[in-house]
Amino acid sequence: MKISIVVQRYGESINGGAELHSRFLAERLSKKHDVTILTTQSTSYHSWENDIKETEEIVNGVKVLRYSSIKKNQTQFRKLRRLLLKTRKYQRWLKKIGLFNVLDSKGLFKSTKEDFRNWLKHQGPYCEDLTEYIKENKHKYDVFIFFTYLYYPTNAGLPIVAEKSILIPTAHDEETFYINGYGKLFDEAAFIMYNSMSEKNLVENTYLNSKNSKNEIAGVGIDSFDLKDNSFSVAYDYIIYIGRIDKAKNVDVLIDWFNKYNKNLKQKIKLVLVGNNVSKLTGNEDVIFTGFISEEEKYSWLNGAKALVIPSLHESLSMVTLEAMIQGVPVIANANCEVLNNHIEQSKAGYLYFNYPDFITVMDNLINLSSEERQVMGDNGKNYVNKYYKWDGILQKFEQAFKIIVKDK
Incomplete structure (x- = not known):
């Protein structure tokens, strides 16, 4: 298939x-099918600058077509965000005096379709050439898979090929998910492939018409990583965060709580943060930023950690949690995120915290974990990932979805 x-x-x-x-x-799909990626020339979701000059390339054997996008207009983006989230100054004042809900129920703050189109444009990436390619070449492909409900390429592209579309929404309980306009997307997709039961429940309880689309829960396959070089070593104990270093991921709170906890320890540990520091957060001698590093380096740091810590409030899957588990590394996760909560509760491969007192308790438990207890926790994580997140089963679900779409066209 194409x-x-x-x-x-x-x-x-x-x-x-x-x-x-x-x-x-x-x-993985390219081993059996002819796969083409349609994407942007951007690496930054903050600016959507066209910093990748190639418009066509091969990445690990997969053909990639790139299209330019308009640089993000931050002023218009913030203005439209306040409009659609109903957080303009006078609306915040009405909320304080208890009148907002009454007026909102009468439809006084309802946004328009034009507002939503402008939101997609100014949030970015706004790349009309990409959607024009879909329109002109839709007959050449059997299936289109769209990632992420949030952005213009999915919202503008999916309706063009709705009858042959699979939507992977990567949705979570965030403010933007409830913006008036996104519901149409979940109604039009021929097939929805969810990452978790939590995500499926969120979507179907919010956008009832999504239940009309055929769907499955697949997630992503996670394989263990074999290091080429096992010589990595540092002279201190540490916990690790891997991912986008962003206030939106609650990383600033993690750093603050870690510093409070660590200053009372006789034998200090360190917090290592791996990834791009998009929020420009600052560290100290016990808070180390590695920047973006290779997969080999990432797994070297991960394997040596006392635990992976995930402070995010919003996740649709959290691949890095599963990557830690398959490596036998315990996970400390924010229990206020349903997906993370479910991973830890079902796997018994880590600890959960709701607040700072919980965080203190969890850190104490981690530090005092015996080698035998750590082994049991590590084995629990490996068993969990091997049971639910192996590629063979996941690819089988996609093959079934392809057959359904081709049959129904």
């Missing part, structure tokens, strides 16, 4: 959750 995967960013240097998921899926 399959196109549409995703906002793509490449080996891009380690965002949906983007990495799309690359892993594309590389």
Whole structure:
């Protein structure tokens, strides 16, 4: 089959959750199918600058077509965000005095379709050439897979090929998910492939028409990583965070709590943060930023950690949690995120915290963990990933979805 995967960013240097998921899926599907990626020339979701000059390339054996996008207009973006999230100054004042809900129920703050179109444009990536390619070449592909509900390429591209579309929404309980306008997307997709039961429940409880689309829960396959060089060693104990270093991921709170906890320890530990520091957070002698590093380096740091810590409030899957588990590394996760909560509760491969007192308790438990207890926790994580997140079963679900779409066209 000829399959196109549409995703906002793509490449080996891009380690965002949906983007990495799309690359892993594309590389495995390409062993059996003819796969083409449709994406942008951007590496930054903050600016959407066209910093990748190539418009066509091969990445790990997969054909990638790149299209330019308009640089993000931050002023218009913030203005439209306040409009659609109903957080303009006078609306915040009405909320304080208790009148907002009454007026909102009468439809006084309802946004328009034009507002939503402008939101997609100014949020970015706005790349009309990409959607024009879909329109002109839709007959050449059997299936289109769209990643992430949030952005213009999915919202503008999917309706063009709705009858042959698979939507991988990567949705989570965030403010933007409830913006008036996104519901149409979940109604039009021929097939929805969810990452977790939590995500499926969120979508179907919010956008009831999504239940009309055929769907499955697949997630992503996670394989263990064999290091080529096992000589990595540091002279201190540490916990590790891997991913986008962003206030939106609650990393600033993690750093603050870690510093409070660590200053009372007689034998200090360190917090290592791996990834691009997009929020420009600052560290100290016990908070180390590695920047973006290779997969080999990432797994060297991960394997040596006392635990992986994930402070995010919003995840649709959390691939890095599963990567830690398959390596036998315990996970400390924010229990306020349903997906993370479910991973830890079901696997028994880590600890959960709701607040700072919980965080203190969890850190104490981790530090005092015996080698035998750590082994049991590590084995629990490996068993969990091997049971639910292996590529053979996941690819089988996609093959079934392809057959359904081709049959129903």
